Amino acid sequence: MARLQPVRGTHDILGEMSLRFRTIFEIFRSVAERYSHEQIDTPIFEFTETFKKTLGDTSDVVTKEMYTFEDRGGEQVTLRPEFTAGIARAFISNCLQQSTPCKFYSFGPTFRYERPQKGRMRQFHQMDIEIIGVAEAQADIEVLAIAQDLLNELGIAKHVTLELNSLGDRESRMNYRAALVQYFSQHRDKLSKDSLTRLEKNPMRILDSKDEGDHLLIEKAPRISEYYNDTSKVFFSEVREGLEGLGIDYHIKDRLVRGLDYYCHTAFEFTTDQLGAQGTVLAGGRYDGLVEMMGGPRTPGVGWASGMERMAELITYDIIKKQVRLVAIVPVGDKSHTTAMKIAHDLRKAGIVVDMAYKGNVGKRMKRANKQNARFAILIGEDEIVRSVAMVKNLDKGSQEEISLLKLVDYLKENKL
RNA sequence: GCGGGUGUAGCUCAGUUGGUUAGAGCGCCAGAUUGUGAUUCUGGAAGUCGCCGGUUCAAUCCCGGUCACUCGCCCCA
Numbered sequence: 001m002a003r004l005q006p007v008r009g010t011h012d013i014l015g016e017m018s019l020r021f022r023t024i025f026e027i028f029r030s031v032a033e034r035y036s037h038e039q040i041d042t043p044i045f046e047f048t049e050t051f052k053k054t055l056g057d058t059s060d061v062v063t064k065e066m067y068t069f070e071d072r073g074g075e076q077v078t079l080r081p082e083f084t085a086g087i088a089r090a091f092i093s094n095c096l097q098q099s100t101p102c103k104f105y106s107f108g109p110t111f112r113y114e115r116p117q118k119g120r121m122r123q124f125h126q127m128d129i130e131i132i133g134v135a136e137a138q139a140d141i142e143v144l145a146i147a148q149d150l151l152n153e154l155g156i157a158k159h160v161t162l163e164l165n166s167l168g169d170r171e172s173r174m175n176y177r178a179a180l181v182q183y184f185s186q187h188r189d190k191l192s193k194d195s196l197t198r199l200e201k202n203p204m205r206i207l208d209s210k211d212e213g214d215h216l217l218i219e220k221a222p223r224i225s226e227y228y229n230d231t232s233k234v235f236f237s238e239v240r241e242g243l244e245g246l247g248i249d250y251h252i253k254d255r256l257v258r259g260l261d262y263y264c265h266t267a268f269e270f271t272t273d274q275l276g277a278q279g280t281v282l283a284g285g286r287y288d289g290l291v292e293m294m295g296g297p298r299t300p301g302v303g304w305a306s307g308m309e310r311m312a313e314l315i316t317y318d319i320i321k322k323q324v325r326l327v328a329i330v331p332v333g334d335k336s337h338t339t340a341m342k343i344a345h346d347l348r349k350a351g352i353v354v355d356m357a358y359k360g361n362v363g364k365r366m367k368r369a370n371k372q373n374a375r376f377a378i379l380i381g382e383d384e385i386v387r388s389v390a391m392v393k394n395l396d397k398g399s400q401e402e403i404s405l406l407k408l409v410d411y412l413k414e415n416k417l
Numbered sequence: 418g419c420g421g422g423u424g425u426a427g428c429u430c431a432g433u434u435g436g437u438u439a440g441a442g443c444g445c446c447a448g449a450u451u452g453u454g455a456u457u458c459u460g461g462a463a464g465u466c467g468c469c470g471g472u473u474c475a476a477u478c479c480c481g482g483u484c485a486c487u488c489g490c491c492c493c494a
């Protein structure tokens with residue numbers, strides 16, 4: 001059969017996957033709102049400049065991963081490859097510096113033109129948390145607490161570990177970066193090909209290299225902790241103490257880095273070994289330079305993003321929010337249709353989930369009810385109509401009894417729909 | 418963007434050392450059972466063997482290209 005395929009790297013979300021998404025989002029929303037975060041929805045596309053300015057002209061995301069096009073008015077626009085830039089733009093556009101701290105959560109599709117693999121699509125969905133306007137480490141701690149609560153409630157915390165690092169403030173990071181460049185430049189001949197490119201473009205990323213040969217060099221490379229100035233040290237220890245106070249476990253991974261210039265201090269990733277090469281389930285950090293870089297007032301910020309598809313792979317079936325079990329209305333004989341419809345309508349108005357098939361004899365309709373995992377089938381024939389009753393069959397038990405139409409709603413509710 | 422693997426029914430997969438009608442299980446549809454489902458039994462539909470081209474008397478099978486998926490790299494959620 002000739003297939004109509006969706007665009008490469010995009011997927012339809014339906015059936016069980018849709019249930020998984022909904023479960024994840026509802027838990028996310030519930031956790032975020034408990035921390036008094038408010039929802040913000042920014043457009044899924046922005047002027048290309050918004051992303052270029054913040055992500056940098058040389059980053060991979062900008063150079064090869066953006067979905068960019070010219071609209072009919074001649075504007076260069078880009079489908080968002082991440083949330084933070086759009087939210088920071090919205091912060092500036094809406095003059096929200098007047099109402100800091102801004103605690104946001106957001107959710108939606110995100111686009112990167114990449115080669116698809118497991119856990120990596122061209123259109124994927126992220127959940128996002130940001131606190132803008134707070135320079136204190138409490139914000140970092142709180143944002144991590146949200147993440148931890150989310151993972152706990154999704155039942156996947158046991159498969160995930162928090163890797164934590166500090167990049168230090170700007171001064172510390174610049175000094176460290178210089179030291180790294182100097183060190184690796186002395187060992188150019190031993191570096192992998194990829195790492196030679198990184199040395200030019202993004203030297204700190206060498207620390208994350210998967211190349212065996214690089215590992216030996218990385219072992220002896222300068223450590224970022226040796227370059228923290230006093231403010232950086234204090235800030236990092238505040239974050240760590242805060243996490244310990246809340247009982248949030250973490251592992252310091254001093255090779256965890258961020259390439260982009262606006263990142264500072266806290267950087268973290270929740271990773272799992274259950275998703276192949278794409279082990280990062282949730283990641284973020286502090287970005288004190290971002291809003292200013294976009295042309296807004298100097299404003300600190302911290303946040304994270306999490307990939308829903310990756311989460312959806314990890315959650316187990318028992319946590320998935322099941323669809324409410326429905327009641328199937330089964331008219332018996334053509335003359336019962338109108339009354340059956342009316343009963344279905346009344347039950348729906350009472351908040352009960354009802355399905356009535358469009359055709360078929362009783363046997364077919366019962367089969368359908370069973371396939372839909374209905375809890376009750378309600379048979380309504382002329383006989384019942386005359387006596388104002390319904391034959392209610394419990395499909396789990398196989399038993400059935402006549403219930404007065406007047407008591408039907410109460411009966412169904414009592415029997416836990 | 419780079420390298421490897423895979424592509425047969427809605428799903429999971431057999432199969433053909435190139436040969437005439439391509440199979441199974443599950444699912445789906447129908448009947449046994451026109452006022453009672455999940456079990457059972459019987460029957461049925463469903464495939465241009467991913468697509469295009471090449472080699473051949475003959476290609477689902479061999480070769481090339483292409484598309485999609487997949488594993489890894491780059492990078493990232």
